[in-house]
Amino acid sequence: MDFLPLYLSAKLAVITTSVLILISAPLAYALVYAKWPGKFLFEALVNLPIALPPTVTGLYLLYLLGPQGYVGAIWKEVFGGTLLFTFAGIVIATAVYNLPFAVQPIKATFEKIDPRLRENAYVLGISPVATFFRVMIPNCINGIAAAAILVFLHSLGAFGVVLMVGGSISGETRVASIAIYEAVETMNFSEAWILSLAFLPVSYFLLLLVNRLTRR
Amino acid sequence: MGLRAILRKKTEYFSIDVDFFCPEGKTLVLIGPSGAGKTTIIRMLAGLDRPDDGRITFRGKVIFDADRDICLPPQKRDLGYVFQDFTLFPHLTIHGNASFAAKDKNDVDHLINYFGLAHLRDRKPHQVSGGERQRCAICQALARRPDLLLLDEPFSALDVVTRRGLRAELKKIKEERGLSVVFVTHDIHEALFIANSILPIVDGKVDRDWLEHITSPSSPRDAQPRAVREPKLALVY
Numbered sequence: 001m002d003f004l005p006l007y008l009s010a011k012l013a014v015i016t017t018s019v020l021i022l023i024s025a026p027l028a029y030a031l032v033y034a035k036w037p038g039k040f041l042f043e044a045l046v047n048l049p050i051a052l053p054p055t056v057t058g059l060y061l062l063y064l065l066g067p068q069g070y071v072g073a074i075w076k077e078v079f080g081g082t083l084l085f086t087f088a089g090i091v092i093a094t095a096v097y098n099l100p101f102a103v104q105p106i107k108a109t110f111e112k113i114d115p116r117l118r119e120n121a122y123v124l125g126i127s128p129v130a131t132f133f134r135v136m137i138p139n140c141i142n143g144i145a146a147a148a149i150l151v152f153l154h155s156l157g158a159f160g161v162v163l164m165v166g167g168s169i170s171g172e173t174r175v176a177s178i179a180i181y182e183a184v185e186t187m188n189f190s191e192a193w194i195l196s197l198a199f200l201p202v203s204y205f206l207l208l209l210v211n212r213l214t215r216r
Numbered sequence: 217m218g219l220r221a222i223l224r225k226k227t228e229y230f231s232i233d234v235d236f237f238c239p240e241g242k243t244l245v246l247i248g249p250s251g252a253g254k255t256t257i258i259r260m261l262a263g264l265d266r267p268d269d270g271r272i273t274f275r276g277k278v279i280f281d282a283d284r285d286i287c288l289p290p291q292k293r294d295l296g297y298v299f300q301d302f303t304l305f306p307h308l309t310i311h312g313n314a315s316f317a318a319k320d321k322n323d324v325d326h327l328i329n330y331f332g333l334a335h336l337r338d339r340k341p342h343q344v345s346g347g348e349r350q351r352c353a354i355c356q357a358l359a360r361r362p363d364l365l366l367l368d369e370p371f372s373a374l375d376v377v378t379r380r381g382l383r384a385e386l387k388k389i390k391e392e393r394g395l396s397v398v399f400v401t402h403d404i405h406e407a408l409f410i411a412n413s414i415l416p417i418v419d420g421k422v423d424r425d426w427l428e429h430i431t432s433p434s435s436p437r438d439a440q441p442r443a444v445r446e447p448k449l450a451l452v453y
Binding site for chain 2: 114117123124126127135139
């Protein structure tokens with residue numbers, strides 16, 4: 001019995017969630033409060049992975065992260081390797097795929113905050129950046145934590161984009177969802193069941209936590 | 217010196233067009249019915265709304281000038297602002313709120329004691345009464361040591377007894393610190409108690425008739441007296 005896929009899934013979920021929260025909180029703040037031309041076009045682009053099938057997003061990423069794609073070429077220039085079929089590649093792919101799942105709930109949380117709190121900070125002489133850290137983040141922490149948990153769960157079960165960009169390389173990109181799929185394909189149902197059962201208590205407990213965090 | 221404001225702005229229902237002056241260390245009350253544009257005027261003074269045209273100076277410093285495209289953000293206007301409703305930061309204690317932007321931490325303790333909040337310093341805003349929250353909001357604004365204090369109907373959500381107490385406390389500390397104050401209210405009693413000068417606003421314009429109407433002997437209730445009794449009370453038009 002190989003438990004490495006479970007470890008890889010957890011590692012992928014932790015890294016993706018950390019990266020996404022760091023990116024999504026300021027991005028959601030800018031989408032709610034900043035005024036810039038073409039904002040709605042950018043927001044639609046951020047949300048695109050929700051509308052596209054994971055395999056389609058995966059195909060685009062396969063090209064972008066490949067040696068001929070912009071991201072892949074830059075990566076090769078800087079780090080001297082390829083992103084495809086690597087753990088770094090599936091982290092980027094999972095992050096892109098999950099971006100709207102992080103941005104949207106955080107944006108909704110920011111929208112719920114009384115705008116006068118921000119104004120009050122401003123008239124007290126606090127800069128917009130300091131207001132973000134001293135007022136907005138502390139008052140949105142539950143919403144951000146809930147978004148982080150949802151992204152974590154989503155990343156834990158990532159399948160389509162991971163398979164397209166990372167394939168199934170043991171110890172590198174063969175995460176639990178792919179291992180389960182392959183176990184079923186090869187009629188190894190006991191391994192499939194054991195891996196699947198590992199997801200159940202974690203997912204259930206984290207969903208309970210989300211409910212608690214978002215309950216008013 | 218003092219606050220000089222010429223403000224013009226188109227709103228959904230009317231155009232604001234006012235020109236007024238608040239002398240240094242005095243209290244100017246903007247009074248008028250609800251929806252008259254008072255809050256928009258005070259928000260323009262604070263830098264929270266931008267006028268379409270006009271000019272604002274305080275102590276000779278230009279903080280807004282449409283012709284020269286100068287519009288200082290609220291952070292650079294060095295003023296205190298107290299909102300109509302309670303806008304304390306819910307994640308902070310009463311002391312945390314009062315000291316949020318304080319220039320001198322000792323001053324915070326003095327203000328907290330002055331406004332009778334010492335025993336509540338470790339409580340969160342939702343654990344204290346409306347009057348206590350508004351006292352804390354005034355502490356918060358004063359702890360920044362502003363020279364100009366803007367108050368937008370700060371006592372409108374409070375009961376009569378609490379309002380009276382707060383008015384008196386505010387008037388006393390204003391005198392102590394020599395603050396210039398712009399105070400928005402729709403309550404003539406409040407205006408008469410606190411004002412050095414009164415600017416009646418109706419539909420975005422100064423309206424002398426409105427004030428005369430509500431302070432006339434035929435007006436219901438006893439609203440009229442002080443303007444008549446006290447010739448020192450200047451009506452600013």
